[in-house]
Amino acid sequence: MSERYQPEVTGFFHEETNSVAYVCADPDTRRCAVIDPVLDLDRNARATHTEFADRLLGFIRERGLAVDWILDTHPHADHFSAAFHLKEKLAAPTAIGSRVVVVQRIWKEIYNLPDFPADGSQWDRLFDDGDRFRIGGMEAEVLFTPGHTAASIAYRVGDAAFVHDTLFMPDAGTARADFPGGDARTQWRSIRRLLDLPPRTRIFTGHDYMPGGREPRWESTVAEQRAHNIHVRDGVTEEEFVRMREERDATLPLPGLMMDALQVNMRGGRLPEPEPNGTSYLKIPLNRFPPRRK
Template sequence: MSVVAARPEVTGFFDKRTFSIQYVVADPATRKCAIIDPVLDYDEKSGSLATRNADRILDFIAEQDLSVEWVLDTHPHADHFSAAPYLKEKTGAPTAIGDRIVEVQELWKEIYNWPDFLADGSQWDKLFAEGETFAVGELPGRILFSPGHTLASITYVIGDAAFVHDTLFMPDSGTARADFPGGSARRLWASIQEILALPDETRVFTGHDYQPAGRCRCRS
């Protein structure tokens, strides 16, 4: 007899500038939730920051009477800043990322000649190890190590939902690039096979929708 995985409520928030999809993952039983890969708005012409994306998420959370338990990043993003620190300030929820972030930070420290940079992951409250478990309300979560796009990429498996961000895109866009420092097409392929080996009922949520050839945006 197969065990049916818990089913979180998943709501996506699309950022038009970076084609990124941010997620609120909620336990319907407890009304507790996690925010995954929130975008901090950045205007490259003026160098100014804004919190439009994050505030839209906060408005939704308030409307739905949700309580934030986690603010989660799947990996360090090259195309946008993370709004995790801002959301922690607003909600009090801890921030987290995979523990291999320290390896990426060591690369950055050397590449950008930044000797004072703290390459210890202390910018987040929690560094998840491969296979580690956590919870969102009563929903079970676990960490699937998914390197290839970056050294630190992870997949959050929460109930029947897998949040893969750049590891897999929409079917008409393929997979992430693997040419960042520490990236590997071979490791990316292996990570994709692990994701595809998850139970058939698993819902896969990607972190981008680039809408090639003008295709309409997919909605979660």
């Protein structure tokens, strides 16, 4: 793919979950895609709200942008997706990688939802590896990058690549690979695919946990990642990475919102259908995962 496209990329940092959502715009046509939007959750009240997603809407309207796509990179385990909320507001199609059906099947069984349609029909389009589509006049390419989850994809648009949890900023390394369907060795191979992109490719990550207390950052380049990433810089071997990742993951607690979030995100950001009293309910599996002890 040509690097001649240089999309305008604006990141929005969600402090509660350390997530980054993006608006990727074609400067010529003023058309854009929204990538990995976040739906807010008051954790104590278990009440959703749209303050963060409405910031994205405000930015889009202020800039006079038209939205071609609302894109997910994978079903998130640490925050709710606002894809469905934005679809209702913008009437734009939603999309995710076609392997989302694998994640749906895993969690359909965990949540014991026998009637749940694990077929990806909750999105308007399912992308396969190598698929291409347009954001305004820009061509975008889908890269299948499993490992963090079985469904993870990256979007490459000109000189920009949106890699979400496959890579973090160089001083933070990489994301865990121990969720159901994840795999550290598969993640390594996905990372190497990304690091084989042209050195000046801009890398946009989906989280930043601000190592050392620095300000949040989410943009680097392939060259910077290869030189400085603490987990996968040039010279680190596959075996070293897999050993580090598996040992590290074994010490990490599960995300506090994982049981909540996957139940919403495997529905494309929709809450479960309300029961007769008008309220939606989440099922929380007990003792399905072993306790994580320090």
